[in-house]
Structures are given as C-alpha cells and as structure tokens.
Amino acid sequence: MVSPEAKKLAEERAARMQAALDLKEPDRVPFTGLGGDVIPAYAGITSYEYEFDFEKNRQAAVKWFTDFPSDSAPRVGLGGLDNQSMGVAFQDYPEIVSGVNSVNGPMNDVLKMKFVRFPGRELDENSARQFIGGKNMEPEEYDQLIADPVKFCFEVIMPRISGGLKDLGSPASLATMARFGLEKARQDAEMAKTMQALMELGYYFAPRGVCLAPLDLISDQLRDIPNLILDLRRYPDKVKAAAEALVEPMVKMGTMSIKAGAKECFIPLHLNEYLSPKQYNEFYWPTLKEVILKLVEAGMKVQVFFEGWHDAHLETILELPAGWGTAYFEKTDVRKAKKLLQGHTCIMGGIDVSDIISLTPAQLDENIKKLFDEMAPGGGFIFSPNIGTCPRETPIENVRAVYEAVEKYGKY
Numbered sequence: 001m002v003s004p005e006a007k008k009l010a011e012e013r014a015a016r017m018q019a020a021l022d023l024k025e026p027d028r029v030p031f032t033g034l035g036g037d038v039i040p041a042y043a044g045i046t047s048y049e050y051e052f053d054f055e056k057n058r059q060a061a062v063k064w065f066t067d068f069p070s071d072s073a074p075r076v077g078l079g080g081l082d083n084q085s086m087g088v089a090f091q092d093y094p095e096i097v098s099g100v101n102s103v104n105g106p107m108n109d110v111l112k113m114k115f116v117r118f119p120g121r122e123l124d125e126n127s128a129r130q131f132i133g134g135k136n137m138e139p140e141e142y143d144q145l146i147a148d149p150v151k152f153c154f155e156v157i158m159p160r161i162s163g164g165l166k167d168l169g170s171p172a173s174l175a176t177m178a179r180f181g182l183e184k185a186r187q188d189a190e191m192a193k194t195m196q197a198l199m200e201l202g203y204y205f206a207p208r209g210v211c212l213a214p215l216d217l218i219s220d221q222l223r224d225i226p227n228l229i230l231d232l233r234r235y236p237d238k239v240k241a242a243a244e245a246l247v248e249p250m251v252k253m254g255t256m257s258i259k260a261g262a263k264e265c266f267i268p269l270h271l272n273e274y275l276s277p278k279q280y281n282e283f284y285w286p287t288l289k290e291v292i293l294k295l296v297e298a299g300m301k302v303q304v305f306f307e308g309w310h311d312a313h314l315e316t317i318l319e320l321p322a323g324w325g326t327a328y329f330e331k332t333d334v335r336k337a338k339k340l341l342q343g344h345t346c347i348m349g350g351i352d353v354s355d356i357i358s359l360t361p362a363q364l365d366e367n368i369k370k371l372f373d374e375m376a377p378g379g380g381f382i383f384s385p386n387i388g389t390c391p392r393e394t395p396i397e398n399v400r401a402v403y404e405a406v407e408k409y410g411k412y
Contacts, residue, residue, distance in 0.1 A: 002199050009202030013071045017382065021301055021346050023323060025379035029372060029410035032348070032382060033070025034356070034399055036389025037128050042067075042396060047127060048120025051078055051105040054190035062197050068403055073205045075388070076194045077187070078104040081116045081131045082268075084212050085161065085221040088249045089154035094256045099184040101210065101253065105129070106187070110179045112163030115221065126392060136160045137222040139231060142238040145222070146245045157222065209265035209300065211254035213288040214246035215239070216270045225274060232283055243287040251294045264301045264325070267291070273308030273331075280313050292320060301325040303348070306332060314340055330386045335374050338381070348382040350375065351402065356385065357394050361401035368405035376412065383410070 002010075019026035040050035043060035050057050057078060065074050080102030087101030103111060105118040117123050117130040136157055137145070145152045159166045164176035195205050212220070218239070219228040231239050254265040267288075275284055295302050302325035306313075310332045317327055318340070328348040329337060337347050350371050355364065368383075375381045383406060390399070 002196075006200055006202045010199065010204040013202065014204045014206075016071050020380055020382045021326060023343060023346060023380040025376075025412050028412060029376050029406065030071040030382050031403075031406045031410065032072045032384040033065075033068060033074065034385055034390050034394075034402065035064075035075060036394075037126075037392045038390040038394040038396075038399065039064045041392035041394075046119070046125045047129075047392065048105075048118075048125035051119055051129065054078065054187070054194070058190075058194045058197060061194060062201070065198060065201055065203065068399060069201070072382075073203050074198060076198060077191045078106065079129060080104040080107070081129060082212070082220065083113060083116075084210075084217055084253065085136075085153050085157050087253055088150055088217070088246075089158050091150060091249055091252050091256070097253070097256065099180065099187075104187075106183055107180070110164060110176060110183055114161050114163065128389065128391065131220075133220055133224050135222075135224045135227055139223075139227075139235055139238075142235060142242050145218075146238070146241045149245050149249050161221065206264075207257045207260040207262040209254040209257045209262050209295070211250040211265060211267055211291065213267060213269055213271070213284065214243040214250055214291065215284045215287065216268075217246055217250070218242060219271045225271065228271070229274065232279060236283070239283060243283065247287050247290050247294070250291050251298075254291070254295050255298045255300065258298065258300070262300070264303055265295050266303050266305070268305040269307050269310075272306060272310055272313060277312050281316070285313070285316050289316075289319060292324065296321065296324050303328055306330065311336070317341060317345055320345070326382065328384065334371075334381070338375060342378055342380060346380045346382065347375070348384050349386050350381075350383050352386050353390055353394075356390060356398050356402060359398065361397055364398060364401045365405045365408075368402065369409045372409045376410070379412075 016026040016030040020030050037047050040047050040060050043063050045056050045060060050060055061074065061076055083103045084101050087097045090096040090100060103113050103116060105121065108116055108118060115132050115134050117132060119125050119127045119129060123130065144156065159168055165173045167173050219225045223231060271284060272280065292302050305328045307330045310329060314337060322344045324345065326346040326348050327337060327341065334347050334349045341347060
C-alpha cells in the first residue's frame, strides 16, 4: 500500500514533467536525476551483481533514489541493450516483444545474443554492459527485407544473432524459448516488487513505447554502421526502400504499449551524427519523420534522443508539429537548441557526464546556475545528464553538488 504522502509526491513529480512537455513553466525545473553504474558503486556491490541479482539491484535502487531523489520515474530493474530486430520478428505478440526488444544479462544467458556483452560474463565484473553490433545481413538480402521485414527478421536475422535460436524449430531452440518464458515471468514478478518499493518513495511509473529510426535498425543490427555508410553510395535505392519498409513495423513497435496506458514513445538515434546534411535529408530523416508523425497521430508524445552532434540537422525538427515531444541532446548545446526551438519543442539535457566526473562541486554549482538562468525562462526544459549513465568512478560529492544546485537554482 502506497501512502497518501507518496502518492501526492508522485503526482507533483509527474505534473512537473508534464508541464515541461507541454512547453509550460512548472514550479521548478524538472530533473531526471543521475544513474548508471554509479548506483551499484554507491551501494557497495559490483556491476555484475547489479545486472544479474534482482534483490541486490532493488536494494541499490532504493538506496540511490532515497538519497538522490529526482522527478522522472527511475529506470529500474536489470539494464538492457537494444534488440529491436527480434522485437520486429515477434511484433504480432506484444507480450513477447516486451521481453525481447531489449536484452539484459539473465535474458542473454538464455538467448545468447552475439552483439552484446555483460559484466561478469564476457566482461570484467565492474565493466559497463556493451552493445558491439555487427554485420548480420548481406547486401543481396535487401530485397528480402524490403518484401517482408517481419518474416526476414524472424527467419533470417534471429537465428544469426541468437545462439540459442540458431536452429529454429529444433529441440534446442524450443528449449530456449521455454527458458525465456520462465525467465521473463521471473523478471516480471521481480520488477513489480522493485516498482512497488520505489512507488513508496513517491515515484510514478507509466509504460512507454520504444522504437528506432528505420535506418538505425538497419545499421545497428543488420548491416552495421561502416557497411551501411557504404551502402548509401552502392545501393541507395535499396537502402531507401528498406527504410520505408520498416516504417510500419517501427510505428507498430512504438504504439503497442498504448493499450497499457503509454502516452510517450522513446526513439534513440545512432546514425545521425555520421551523416552529412545531404545524406541525412535524403536517407535518414524522411522515414524517421514519418515514424514520429504517425506516433503523434496515434496520440503519443515522442522523446527523441539526438545522440552525438546534431547541430547540422537541428532545423529539420521544425518540420514537426509544435508540441510533438522532447528533443534530448547529447552533444548539441541546449542553449543553441532553445534559440531555435523554444515554444515548439521541449528540450532535455544540459549537463555533460564528463563534467560531473571531472569538475569540482563549486564549478558544477556555478555551471548549473548559469544554465538555469538561460534555459529555465519560458519553460519547456527538462534538466538531465547528456547520457543516461554515470560510471562507477563518478565522485559522490559531485553527484550531491548537482542535486543541491538543482534545488537552489531550479525554482521559477
């Protein structure tokens, strides 16, 4: 049972975030908080324990979010890495997609995905998990992808990327799916316990859709980035047709959680900073824009994580309808983005994780004050680290300095 005080706090936090999404000024600047491998370090456990042991993960999360409270619902449970090609393969079965479109450590013990690495398995017990990608499709297979993306991902790609499913229909692959079902049921039950513990601290949880830009699915898990860049010159028409063929699967992935109450979809971009403006506008933006517009038409806000430098492509965001969602920037200066997008797009970001690691508490305090002086007026701003993970070595005194500065300077 969640206390009335905790419910009230959760409502206040949710309202604060919603006001920013609606391009308004809340009572103070909403703050997503810091997270990542610094959480298990603060709890005194290894990254391996945090990634594989639900009880230790839960205890570490409760300790962190008690001592360092934030406005958005924290990312809880065992961390996962993108596996959207398998999500596409099972897109007609939402109850399965929720378990396979990202893969965490215990899930990977079952599925044996070839493009991910986890601490305590392929990596040192205190390493961060890694997505390494790889080429899993040949250029002559574009026609199969274009003809039927779902069938292609199921019959061709899934056996190539999952060691446990390499022989579809075999006893070994059927045993893998059975074990996967048992593991998913275990994790769902454990996740419910973790969410309950954090709701008692005044956090709210709402489902959220996730999908990719069509060209990112091709570059991340099918062709890999170097080959995809070459394909833009060698097979431009095939690449465009493949990206267009993936629009509907991506929209379906993004909207399938609407029935569960989702009002937002998250799209992390990967290929954007590798492309010139000409390439971006010819190959990448048209289908990404189409996905975003279809999600908005379905009644969702969209949060796009513009990874890397997005400066060269900023003006394309104005092609979206005002209030479409949130532009979350990694390297692009949010001040620059505000000059172009204020009143049109909610802006998220503002502090570089490298600064949190390397600056002094006094420097962090000064930088955040200056940032808020420029970004807070007019609303539509969510303060956040530029990436979602702080490493284990992040100084806790610097973490405290960030949270204290938000409290001091964030009020409207």
